[in-house]
Amino acid sequence: MKKGIFTGLLTLFLITASTLASTAVEAAGAVTKLPDYQWNQLNVVGALESIEGGPVEVPSLNTVYLHTKEEHATQTKVWLVDTLKSYDTQTGKLKWSVNFADPGTAMFRESKDYLVAPDGTVYITFTDNLSPDATQIYAVGPDGKRKWKVNLSQTEGYLYRLDNGSLVFASQGNFDDNGNYAGSLILINKNGTKIKNVSYKGTVLAQGNRVLIQTNYGGGKGSRIQALDSSLNSVFTYQLPVESYTEVSYNNVLSDGTVLVRANIPKTGNRLFGFNPKGKLLWGRDIAGNGVVSSLGEVYGVYANGKLSLYNVKGLVKSVPLQDETEFFVSLSRFQDGNIELGFPGSATYVLNPKTLAVDYTFKLKDDFNFIYVGNEVGYIMTNNGFARIKF
Numbered sequence: 001m002k003k004g005i006f007t008g009l010l011t012l013f014l015i016t017a018s019t020l021a022s023t024a025v026e027a028a029g030a031v032t033k034l035p036d037y038q039w040n041q042l043n044v045v046g047a048l049e050s051i052e053g054g055p056v057e058v059p060s061l062n063t064v065y066l067h068t069k070e071e072h073a074t075q076t077k078v079w080l081v082d083t084l085k086s087y088d089t090q091t092g093k094l095k096w097s098v099n100f101a102d103p104g105t106a107m108f109r110e111s112k113d114y115l116v117a118p119d120g121t122v123y124i125t126f127t128d129n130l131s132p133d134a135t136q137i138y139a140v141g142p143d144g145k146r147k148w149k150v151n152l153s154q155t156e157g158y159l160y161r162l163d164n165g166s167l168v169f170a171s172q173g174n175f176d177d178n179g180n181y182a183g184s185l186i187l188i189n190k191n192g193t194k195i196k197n198v199s200y201k202g203t204v205l206a207q208g209n210r211v212l213i214q215t216n217y218g219g220g221k222g223s224r225i226q227a228l229d230s231s232l233n234s235v236f237t238y239q240l241p242v243e244s245y246t247e248v249s250y251n252n253v254l255s256d257g258t259v260l261v262r263a264n265i266p267k268t269g270n271r272l273f274g275f276n277p278k279g280k281l282l283w284g285r286d287i288a289g290n291g292v293v294s295s296l297g298e299v300y301g302v303y304a305n306g307k308l309s310l311y312n313v314k315g316l317v318k319s320v321p322l323q324d325e326t327e328f329f330v331s332l333s334r335f336q337d338g339n340i341e342l343g344f345p346g347s348a349t350y351v352l353n354p355k356t357l358a359v360d361y362t363f364k365l366k367d368d369f370n371f372i373y374v375g376n377e378v379g380y381i382m383t384n385n386g387f388a389r390i391k392f
Helices: none
Strands: 040-042 050-058 063-074 078-088 092-097 124-128 135-140 145-152 157-161 168-169 181-188 195-205 210-215 224-228 234-239 261-263 269-275 281-286 292-295 300-304 306-311 315-321 333-335 341-343 348-352 359-363 370-375 378-382 387-391
Touching: 050 370, 050 378, 063 092, 078 124, 092 315, 135 168, 157 195, 168 195, 181 333, 234 269, 261 292, 292 333, 359 370
Parallel strands: none
Antiparallel strands: 040 387, 050 063, 063 078, 078 092, 124 135, 135 145, 157 168, 168 181, 181 195, 195 210, 210 224, 224 234, 261 269, 269 281, 292 300, 300 306, 306 315, 333 341, 341 348, 348 359, 370 378, 378 387
């Protein structure tokens, strides 16, 4: 569930009014101090409990979600249970809280990051290798009521949500010497019905309305990339040249279904291949080896060598120079309001207009802040036991 800007150390602290000084917004939009919070909830969890994920806002519902672990007592045990909490974004008031301490549930089952749909539905995945139903997926509506629960026999894997609202659970079975899982893709509709199961060999990424499978081969043979649509039907396959190198996580999908495949090609270097929604190869473009590529909706962004560039399938749209003190582990993504995040860990994070690439905000905060900007001129400070909302 975590998505946004994290600035400063992971060591969290107790918020007080005095630590939240007035905003310093310079001509370039630089924020060096945060404003007073709109509201705070500093005692969300107790000393032995924890905040596991979030905050995730759903602006249309005036809701922000947190994933916590909280004590739950039964007749036989007291244990920490994964909990979903919903707060009103305008007042900070708790709307509801729901836990997942079902009868017979193992104390130590593992939870994955929660997925939040635009309509406020939250999907929670657990794995419990000691149970015949090794994976359990819950859907909780924006009213806090469970919509459904799906049990799967697969023990390991990840849940993805596609743009059409369907879910795909990519199980991970045996792992071979070439880096391939022998797994299955289980398609689940938004009503919690399992409608398809497809076997695969390789590694999986689901993004937008495509599921990408990379299959690696030994002996120097290049990897194969296969793209499936939201019904798990094959759209195209692409065989990379011998001795080439890629990872499925290097790939991206635009909002219209265009697939971007990035690979290092022998004697050629880094190339980015574009395939239209039907799988036709459109082009191959050179790209810097240190470049960061990310889908930004209808376009994609490339940050390399102190420059941020936006491209559509036809070519360059706009570029601007933007250099920072550090360029290691640069992050590039899109907020839910459409603005672009360009982050330089330990130095600064920039919020840019997606059309002009003008910088709206530059967050340069001291190391004692753990701040998350979520878009729509809203951010949160997180502590060990709670959080506070900031409105710019």
